[in-house]
Amino acid sequence: MRHIEALAEIGRTPQGGVTRLAFTREDVAGRALLRQWMREAGLQIRRDAVGNLIGERRGKNPNAPILACGSHVDSVINAGKYDGIVGMVCAVECARVIHASGELNSPLHVINFVMEESSRFGAGYGFGSRVMAGAEISKQELFARDRSKVLMARAIQELKGWETGSKIATERTALHATHKDIDASRYDWSRVRAFLELHIEQGPVLERTGKPIGIVTAVAAPTRLHIVLTGEQNHSGTTPMQMRRDALAAAAEMILAVERIANEFVQVVGTVGVIQSEPNVINAIPGRVELRADIRSADAEAKRECVADIRRALEFIASKRGVRSEVTVLADETPVEFSDLVVSAFERVCLAQNIDALKMPSGAGHDAAHIARVAPAGMIFIPSRDGVSHDPREYSAPSDIARGAQVLLAALLDLDARGT
Numbered sequence: 214m215r216h217i218e219a220l221a222e223i224g225r226t227p228q229g230g231v232t233r234l235a236f237t238r239e240d241v242a243g244r245a246l247l248r249q250w251m252r253e254a255g256l257q258i259r260r261d262a263v264g265n266l267i268g269e270r271r272g273k274n275p276n277a278p279i280l281a282c283g284s285h286v287d288s289v290i291n292a293g294k295y296d297g298i299v300g301m302v303c304a305v306e307c308a309r310v311i312h313a314s315g316e317l318n319s320p321l322h323v324i325n326f327v328m329e330e331s332s333r334f335g336a337g338y339g340f341g342s343r344v345m346a347g348a349e350i351s352k353q354e355l356f357a358r359d360r361s362k363v364l365m366a367r368a369i370q371e372l373k374g375w376e377t378g379s380k381i382a383t384e385r386t387a388l389h390a391t392h393k394d395i396d397a398s399r400y401d402w403s404r405v406r407a408f409l410e411l412h413i414e415q416g417p418v419l420e421r422t423g424k425p426i427g428i429v430t431a432v433a434a435p436t437r438l439h440i441v442l443t444g445e446q447n448h449s450g451t452t453p454m455q456m457r458r459d460a461l462a463a464a465a466e467m468i469l470a471v472e473r474i475a476n477e478f479v480q481v482v483g484t485v486g487v488i489q490s491e492p493n494v495i496n497a498i499p500g501r502v503e504l505r506a507d508i509r510s511a512d513a514e515a516k517r518e519c520v521a522d523i524r525r526a527l528e529f530i531a532s533k534r535g536v537r538s539e540v541t542v543l544a545d546e547t548p549v550e551f552s553d554l555v556v557s558a559f560e561r562v563c564l565a566q567n568i569d570a571l572k573m574p575s576g577a578g579h580d581a582a583h584i585a586r587v588a589p590a591g592m593i594f595i596p597s598r599d600g601v602s603h604d605p606r607e608y609s610a611p612s613d614i615a616r617g618a619q620v621l622l623a624a625l626l627d628l629d630a631r632g633t
């Protein structure tokens with residue numbers, strides 16, 4: 214708890230939250246604290262070229278496969294003090310206990326992923342974990358700019374310069390330098406037996422069901438649709454009701470259709486979060502509307518069916534109202550299933566500790582989801598009060614955090630005992 218409070222002081226906001234965006238001076242300060250704690254836990258720290266921190270501990274059997282755990286310490290704007298931080302602090306705590314007892318056959322790697330949150334540059338989440346997993350990072354992503362017009366590739370080079378004393382690449386050379394750093398930061402997952410991440414739930418399910426631990430089985434992925442509706446803009450006073458092709462009225466029906474259809478599927482959520490209407494004035498029938506819909510599930514099949522149903526409904530509504538509708542798929546990501554190896558380790562440990570855990574999917578993305586594509590990975594959740602996250606009101610009770618740390622440690626020991 215002392216570590217969590219100490220991190221919350223770095224980038225504290227007037228509203229009582231914390232803003233510690235990736236690749237900023239605040240991020241540097243938070244990471245410096247974390248490094249100190251990792252060293253005190255007996256870990257040897259390596260910084261990869263993009264900024265992921267890997268704290269390594271030799272095992273009693275140095276050739277045994279590696280056990281890895283970790284999370285992130287960067288935040289969104291005016292965030293709470295638990296998202297990512299709890300998982301990182303608990304991972305370090307496990308390392309400290311293991312260091313004190315000396316009991317682990319496998320080598321242990323405690324990983325702090327750089328820039329998990331996508332809020333600064335608006336790109337995909339989990340930049341650091343994607344780089345470590347060897348996923349392709351698009352040029353477009355590295356070209357993104359934050360609100361102060363700082364290029365993402367340049368920000369990566371700034372962090373490197375501040376932390377290692379190396380010369381900071383100019384904007385012109387940053388892209389080239391970053392491509393090289395990304396290639397150099399690919400991590401060898403073939404040596405890893407399992408990656409484990411503890412995280413706050415960021416949702417209400419554990420609290421509502423009274424379960425102290427969630428064992429995450431899969432991570433939902435979004436399908437995103439861009440819908441452009443073209444009707445007929447006209448005078449709102451002179452055009453009789455039956456002679457209209459109102460794009461906004463059609464959009465309204467479509468928004469409700471997305472909600473209704475997503476509701477028909479147990480494991481799917483659907484949201485229209487963006488609406489832009491033209492000309493957006495009080496005395497004209499809207500002629501053109503853009504909508505953006507986000508449909509998520511941890512169940513790939515259910516999501517596919519739901520999206521197909523939604524697309525049929527959109528077509529039906531458009532033709533009924535004489536409005537043209539064009540649908541573009543902005544993203545169509547595949548949900549990630551976590552490894553049975555890790556899920557069953559968490560289940561054994563909870564059973565042994567008499568913890569009534571809930572197996573559940575995650576609606577939010579996490580670093581572990583990217584790692585799951587290249588190595589056995591899994592996660593546990595601890596309860597979030599009122600299900601609130603990405604807000605200063607975010608809170609998890611110390612007793613829940615402690616329980617989570619116990620489960621994480623026990624799962625590492627369980628996998629270690631069964632390994633090699």
Ligand SMILES: [Zn+2]
Nearest residue numbers: 296297329412
């Ligand atoms: Zn997080």
